Amino acid sequence: MANEAYVKELVSLKEQLKFDRVFDVAGAKNIVIAGMGGSGIAGMIFQEIYSELPVYMVNDYHIPNFVDKETLFVAISYSGNTEETLSAYDKAAEKGAKMVAITSGGALASESKEPIIIPQGLQPRAALGYMIMPLLKSFGMAGNDEIGEAYDILGKIDAQNEGEKLIAEEVAMGKKIPVIYGVYPYKAVAYRWKTQFNENSKVIAYSSSFPELNHNDTMALKNTYKKSDFYFFCLSDNRDSRMDKRIKATEEITGTMFRQIGARGKSRLSRIMSMVHIGDYITFHLAGLLDKDPLNVTEIEELKLKLKE
Amino acid sequence: MANEAYVKELVSLKEQLKFDRVFDVAGAKNIVIAGMGGSGIAGMIFQEIYSELPVYMVNDYHIPNFVDKETLFVAISYSGNTEETLSAYDKAAEKGAKMVAITSGGALASESKEPIIIPQGLQPRAALGYMIMPLLKSFGMAGNDEIGEAYDILGKIDAQNEGEKLIAEEVAMGKKIPVIYGVYPYKAVAYRWKTQFNENSKVIAYSSSFPELNHNDTMALKNTYKKSDFYFFCLSDNRDSRMDKRIKATEEITGTMFRQIGARGKSRLSRIMSMVHIGDYITFHLAGLLDKDPLNVTEIEELKLKLKE
Structure with missing residues (x-):
């Protein structure tokens, strides 16, 4: 059963490529992308292939000092509740960076003025298409x-x-x-x-x-x-x-x-x-x-709860 | 015997901290550091702690497109003959970047106008102090x-x-x-x-x-x-x-x-x-x-030779 549910997520990847929301990239001097785990991968792949501007990855609570008004700051969190990414987002917003949020909801959607909202209900790592396409399309890197x-x-x-x-x-x-x-x-x-x-x-x-x-x-x-x-x-x-x-x-x-x-x-x-x-x-x-459920991420969820205690 | 020779290298690390050559960092809009393996580590440590400007690490033959006259390009190669780093150096020089070379000699020392020359005779990974101190001191990050x-x-x-x-x-x-x-x-x-x-x-x-x-x-x-x-x-x-x-x-x-x-x-x-x-x-x-010689890097050397065939 778990396998069937996961296959449904896997086969949705191709559909995700059609996701066509973009954001404004004009005037950026550098790009900082914050994202952890499955959400961060979108930024990492983008960083490897886009090199017209410096792209800096954040996978921690803090942001680099150079972030300022000319920084395009892209926060990616599938759940919208990743505490490291939210912390980095707040710090970048305080510094007046151009803010972009790619998320399915949560606190990140609430905090962002014009969030790029992606569909809910997937494992974050199964939603890579939704998270990477806004980056690729906004920078003109994926045509029809x-x-x-x-x-x-x-x-x-x-x-x-x-x-x-x-x-x-x-x-x-x-x-x-x-x-x-x-x-x-x-x-x-x-x-x-x-x-x-x-x-x-x-x-x-x-x-x-x-x-x-x-x-x-x-x-x-x-x-x-x-x-x-x-x-x-x-x-x-x-x-x-x-x-x-x-x-x-x-x-x-x-x-x-x-x-x-x-x-x-x-x-x-x-x-x-x-x-x-x-x-x-x-x-x-x-x-x-190995008789493991690919959808099971119990320990990651337990950890998140424990950190909130 | 091999162990004694290696200990000599290990205990030299503290002396390396006194290495006081610096380079001019004025006017840089971003920093690109090229370095492989033991030479690249100096750049990676610097990148983690310096964040006043975007620092971008290159550990390949190619460089990012954003490199231009306002880029400070630092090539680090202990031997001065690392082919990936030399390739990246040449490409950045063509684009008019502000060039810095940290090396003990080799082709990199010859190509650079004012190389920061560090002492020869160590394993690259044992020379971390020589390679990182010019970065830290040039950016005012290590006082006496x-x-x-x-x-x-x-x-x-x-x-x-x-x-x-x-x-x-x-x-x-x-x-x-x-x-x-x-x-x-x-x-x-x-x-x-x-x-x-x-x-x-x-x-x-x-x-x-x-x-x-x-x-x-x-x-x-x-x-x-x-x-x-x-x-x-x-x-x-x-x-x-x-x-x-x-x-x-x-x-x-x-x-x-x-x-x-x-x-x-x-x-x-x-x-x-x-x-x-x-x-x-x-x-x-x-x-x-494990009865291994820490100084032995035979396979890395063999590989370098084979690539030149």
Whole structure:
């Protein structure tokens, strides 16, 4: 039952791409995006691919001192009640920043003059489309053609994800610890996968990126104990020969095999969102195989209550 | 022998704090710092604590589009031959950014008009003091009193690190996978520890931060398989009651014990550098216990050669 409810959320991702609310971006000198966990990922993906202005991510209670009237401050909280994001929002508003709120309701919707209201009833992490599209559209980064292509491709993944299930089986059988390496523009997506392994499958996982990992992880990959306990993913376009050479050389020198995951489609939107969605399904199938309910976030909810005591 | 050579590098950290070369920071609208691995950490720590201007980290070949004449571009490469950093440097120079290079030599020293030259002969990760002090001093973030305090405190850790050895023994005995959680202002330091576990001890490790991990890792902490394979560190000041409550609640709700690591000293410089140095010693002792040479970075070197083929 829980699985059916979650599948309903998963297949809604493609519909979310049609969400067309935008906000005014004129006059901003820099952009600060506040968001935690599943809500923060939208900002992280945007930060990786938009670089016309400095984009600074906040995932804490405080904001940087440079925030002023020329800062575009975007607070993203699916529930609208994330205490870190609300704290950051208040501080930025006091400094006179241009304020944007993307939320389904809660205190954030009440505090914001013109909030971008997204539909309620989903897990925050299942609402990534609603949270990222206002960013991409407001900055002219997703046209109708791209949205159409991405819609079709996500639909195909929804209809056919047996390959993702096979991968999940490999992870489950060996009780593996997933490690996800992302190559630009999939570094934030690698982190998204890590969080999906945590929340959907209830499994510890971590992410890093090429070429950074060649300066640290590489030494452990060759020599660490318990190496066979890990399962290594590499999210890459395989379109950059220099990066391909790097990945291959890392595999050879450290004696490690990476499970290569390729993006689908032509446009950047399709490629990024398909890479996200492949991870959604691997982690969803893994939850099933481990007999975990992907919708269950009891400990996160318990923690929020305890902090209010 | 290798150990003696490495200890020599470790105990030089306090001396590095006296390095007093600075660069001109006037007129910058934003700051971009390029650096990989051990050289990038200096930028990451700076980014976490300096927020008067947007600080953007580059750990790849490309630079953000916003880089222009009003950007202060700081390239940090201990060797001066890191190909990603050199690529980013060239691109920023073409765009007319204000260029700063912090390096011990190599191509970066040749390309830069007035490089900040730091002493050669260390492992890059052992030269953190040389790489971070020009940033802190140029922005007026480290006075002589603070440097004096930090010098004394690092010296005490050099003289007495039996407690760090005991922790390393616990990790080694259980063949644990270290997980390091950082609380502001120690989020970048947590990443530094991760990289030191990788490079010194040749062990896979990962880092994350509070409160972000309460939105993802928390679900895995309670339910994951192989939980006893991990060793959880928490780098915290224990001075922020809200954050303390959060850490404690996370331990209780997920049934996890964090090894709390406290910083030493009064000034921010002492506290951050002591937190770094405690990790240096734990990972150094762990290398010894695992019979690994902390100075050995064979695979990283092999990779660099292979990429040049």
